[in-house]
Amino acid sequence: MYKKSVQGWLKHLDFMILDVVCLWISFTLAFNMRHGSLDVLANSLYRDMMWSLALMDIVVIFFFDSLKNVLKRGFYQEFVMTVKQTCLITLCSVFYLFTFKEAENYSRLVLGYTAALYLLLSYVLRCLWKNCLRKYFGGAEKRSLLIVTVSDIVDTVIDNIKNKNYGDYFVTGVCILDKKAKGRVIDGVTVVADEDDLVEYVCREWVDEVFINIPESEPYPAELLDKFIEMGVVVHMKLAKSQNLLGKKQFVEHLGTYTVLTTSINSVSRRQIILKRMMDIAGGLAGCIITGILCIFVGPAIYIQSPGPIFFKQTRVGKNGKMFQMYKFRSMYMDAEERKAELMKENRVQDGMMFKLDFDPRIIGSKKLPDGTIKKGVGNFIRDWSLDEFPQFLNVLKGVSGIIEPTEKKLDFTGFSLA
Structure with a gap:
């Protein structure tokens, strides 16, 4: 978007x-x-x-x-x-x-x-x-920009984008298509990928937009462009190296001193952004008030059975690979992550991409009785009623996430294919 x-x-x-x-x-x-x-x-x-x-x-x-x-x-x-x-x-x-x-x-x-x-x-x-x-x-709304170019003009392109983008972008890295230069630093910008692993890098890292500037003598990177668009990444192509893509939104804009053709799956206007933000603020305020009320009851219940912080914080991957801190009511014991390795053999998901147990002893108050029946505790109650999700309204209010948005993935989530 x-x-x-x-x-x-x-x-x-x-x-x-x-x-x-x-x-x-x-x-x-x-x-x-x-x-x-x-x-x-x-x-x-x-x-x-x-x-x-x-x-x-x-x-x-x-x-x-x-x-x-x-x-x-x-x-x-x-x-x-x-x-x-x-x-x-x-x-x-x-x-x-x-x-x-x-x-x-x-x-x-x-x-x-x-x-x-x-x-x-x-x-x-x-x-x-x-x-x-x-x-x-400028910093709060800066978008992560990856530069894709060739070795002959890479210095000029980096200098232009860094000094003429007027605070709109943070240059996350550069990819040189015609030369193996991964790891090299050019004018303070690291070469983060080569042509072979460029798509993999964009998929795994925080990249909001890609700027492609290649000479007219070079072939048009149609396959790269298609893959970027499929991933939801906005692509800026320096004119006159452009292509008409049916079903995609395209605009002629300026990036630095370059005239570019911007391509994306969809676009939103400033009015739509403001309306969505107003909805998020209203929903975030309501959610935070409910979270505060829940703290009065849920907080002591968690602390009595498992002394420690009542909130659980975890780094998640959001839109275009941008990482942020997600907050939940803690529904597991403090040593849950350490005990995970011991329980891997009982994981119901064979490929290991997700972790699911029939009985998870790490959940606060959860016990397995001698007769095999499972006694649920406060942690199960919090999870069953999705009460653990309410602290996420804090991120909605901060603008880090929204009421309506894709599910944030864990850092170790790799269960998807680039094919």
């Missing part, structure tokens, strides 16, 4: 809101400097102007594309664009005042002060917000 980037002026709605707020603050301060009051709304002329300024700002951003590539602009480029934005809004203000014949009643000092304060405030806050986005918000 590919999260399609927001297109158009709504892509930077946060910067637009920030810009309007800066303009209002500048206007209020300018009014105070001229009239000695912060109560702009008390004066009908300035109150109308305040709302008009917000509309002017949005119109200028929309028609002049002022926020295009805002995250990619340097300090000088940002300053030039802010000056342009300030001049356009000032001209719109003058036009508004003359059109509605309010120029004589409106203070020219307020107009000048507003422009100067807005230029300074907007420029500083834009730079600070961009830095904040990269530093504090």
Whole structure:
């Protein structure tokens, strides 16, 4: 599932809101400097102007594309664009005042002060917000990107993606198709796979997306592309090395300075992502409240029969191989993992890919009586009623997992084929 980037002026709605707020603050301060009051709304002329300024700002951003590539602009480029934005809004203000014949009643000092304060405030806050986005918000949503290329251009490709992806991706590794270089480090990025074991690596490790950049003289890797798509991995193919795949979602986008054709099984819009996250938060909050209530009853029952933590933590493999910590109510004794080796001979699953017992003595309170009957304990009760799963709502609330998603696999789960 590919999260399609927001297109158009709504892509930077946060910067637009920030810009309007800066303009209002500048206007209020300018009014105070001229009239000695912060109560702009008390004066009908300035109150109308305040709302008009917000509309002017949005119109200028929309028609002049002022926020295009805002995250990619340097300090000088940002300053030039802010000056342009300030001049356009000032001209719109003058036009508004003359059109509605309010120029004589409106203070020219307020107009000048507003422009100067807005230029300074907007420029500083834009730079600070961009830095904040990269530093504090970029890491949480970074996607793991694997680069697939050839030896002649590998250095250029790595440098471009690392320095021009603007915090969207974490480069997990590189694969060189025409050379055995596994283990080599290029510009801080490790060659993690060769052509022979590339599919195996993508299947086993955390890889959200793959970027393929190969010269036109090289054959098109159609088989690789098909396997990646089957695994649910998003593929970015540098144009003009592309292919039309029936039944798959394809978009032309930018990755670094490259124009790429992005292919995935399906895609979701920003609106759909927000709606799903709202559902997860609502469900996560409800689940965490229920978990807290269950702790009052389940916690003491676990601790009395098996002293120790009432929660069990385990590393699981989630979407595209990304690992996270999963939490459950502990339903087994503290030495359950150590005793597993002793019980392997009783495993009902012969291939060893899963571990199932008719009677598991590791479950808290579970006993086998002399007559062969099995007495169930608190651990069985927790499992039978799936109460052990409720602490997972914490991960739903954190955004690590969702209410509706594929089952997370254990690290030792290998019971599937790449064929």
